[in-house]
Amino acid sequence: MKPFEKLPIEKQARIVNASISEFAERDYETASMNKVVERAGIAKGSLFNYFKTKSSLYFHIYHLALGEVKAYLRKVRDETADLPFDVRLAKIVDSGVQFITEHPRLARIYFRLIYSDDSPNRKKIVDELQSMSDEYLGGIIQDAMDRNELDAQLDKSQSVFFLDAVLTRFLKDYHEALELGDQDRFDREQWVIGITKLFSKGLS
Amino acid sequence: MKPFEKLPIEKQARIVNASISEFAERDYETASMNKVVERAGIAKGSLFNYFKTKSSLYFHIYHLALGEVKAYLRKVRDETADLPFDVRLAKIVDSGVQFITEHPRLARIYFRLIYSDDSPNRKKIVDELQSMSDEYLGGIIQDAMDRNELDAQLDKSQSVFFLDAVLTRFLKDYHEALELGDQDRFDREQWVIGITKLFSKGLS
DNA sequence: ACGTAATTTGACCGGGTGGTCAAATTAAAC
């Protein structure tokens, strides 16, 4: 049993919480183990006893974040399995907005990972996320094609790309606005309508 | 006259080149003035004589990059002013690909600036880039609406957002593939067709 | 050729980094 897991839950939580804050506020290289220790109220030696290196602590936090994201995605996919494409799309956007609202720090870590390049093992992780997204959005597009809601001749991987590009960018901007307390400029409904319309009918 | 401008062009070029490489390879916080000095083959004191601070050197480089980007964008806009929407879109993509191919390091600095948050004055710069993009893509969409190539009832700012999201994401992925020597997996023509089709007809 | 001003240099500064480890503290075993 790893030393960290033997700790009382309350202490584990304090450390995880401190780490999330630190990795959310600064990028990987700039995030400081000294500051984590300070935030968590433990000694430096202890932290390095629980996690041998900075990058192993980062992975612990990253996997927590990824687990949360996956849970959200799975939930919305399963709950909407029988609904039409546009409704599913809307629910996915809603789910993303909800995740960001409830876990802004995890969202920050997630976006940082995707968009920056200083996280350790970045390429491996991004590939992993990419194939996750391919499978997830690909499945939803396939469902829609099977139901003749989308053109059966579609280039599926390209469609996934477009969907991913628009959804991710929307959520990133929403998240950024949230951090500035400016999220009111996003009329959620208006955006959901716009996004579904773009993918169903284009701009013409 | 600023000291840096008095330098022989060759020396200026060496310093600029070293700085571009350093800021392309590492993000702002991690980029090292010591390494710039080393790459450029000058003494540390000299560099700080030319640029009082790290951030002022960064701005010098950033403005160079931005100037190049703007020149490319202006060129393609003016050259395609009379062409239909889909052709313009294709040319813009081409131009972006060309820029990335010819200036991969500047492209890296540009993407880093957009997607990371440790550059000094990041918010101001991103706002500036945002309104540049709004004006640029907004103009192109407006032209297309005036010619009845796009729906006159379109929410323009939303359409700009979608266009920007897809184009930027495509170019970012292309750039990343280029750095891995993997750009052959992008069939440029296939992507240009896919993108224009998405925006003209959607996925159905 | 000389004196002065401008430029260049790199040792040096305070501060922060990830990581270590002997010593102190706490928990467990008997």
Added chain:
DNA sequence: GTTTAATTTGACCACCCGGTCAAATTACGT
């Protein structure tokens, strides 16, 4: 209660950072 094992601690290490500045070098006016 005593001994042993596990955990916690923070001073300490080597290294790197952005930035400074007195001294050395170069350039220039006369």
